[in-house]
Amino acid sequence: xxxxxxxxxxxxxxxxxxxxxxxxxxxxxxxxxxxxxxxxxxxxxxxxxxxxxxxxxxxxxxxxxxxxxxxxxxxxxxxxxxxxxxxxxxxxxxxxxxxxxx
Numbered sequence: 001x002x003x004x005x006x007x008x009x010x011x012x013x014x015x016x017x018x019x020x021x022x023x024x025x026x027x028x029x030x031x032x033x034x035x036x037x038x039x040x041x042x043x044x045x046x047x048x049x050x051x052x053x054x055x056x057x058x059x060x061x062x063x064x065x066x067x068x069x070x071x072x073x074x075x076x077x078x079x080x081x082x083x084x085x086x087x088x089x090x091x092x093x094x095x096x097x098x099x100x101x102x
Contacts (some may be wrong), residue, residue: 002062003102004071006084007054009094014087016043019056022087025080030060033074035067053089054096068099 010019023041030039041058044051062068071077088094 001102002065002068003098003100004060004062004068005057005096005098005100006059007057007096008084008087009053009089010056010087011089011094018087019043022080022083023058025076025083026058026060029071029074029076029080033067033071035063036071037061053094 023039026041027039030036038061039058042056044055044057060071062071084095085091
């Protein structure tokens with residue numbers, strides 16, 4: 001299984017509603033793609049408070065690398081990813097992506 005982890009440092013003008021809207025789109029997409037499941041996302045509530053500005057994140061699990069590639073190539077994913085970049089501090093520089101083979 002591949003765990004896809006995305007952390008975002010959103011611009012101050014990106015409202016919680018806007019972020020939730022993007023995450024709803026990603027969640028809905030996850031439900032339609034074969035081999036994708038378990039979208040979880042939101043704002044950090046860590047008591048450690050060492051997010052360093054990356055206050056929002058999401059996780060999606062994929063059955064394997066092929067399923068992750070299908071997600072990556074999906075036009076809806078690309079559109080939602082563009083919205084993340086548009087709303088992140090510094091564009092793509094405000095986004096961290098980790099893919100772990102678990």
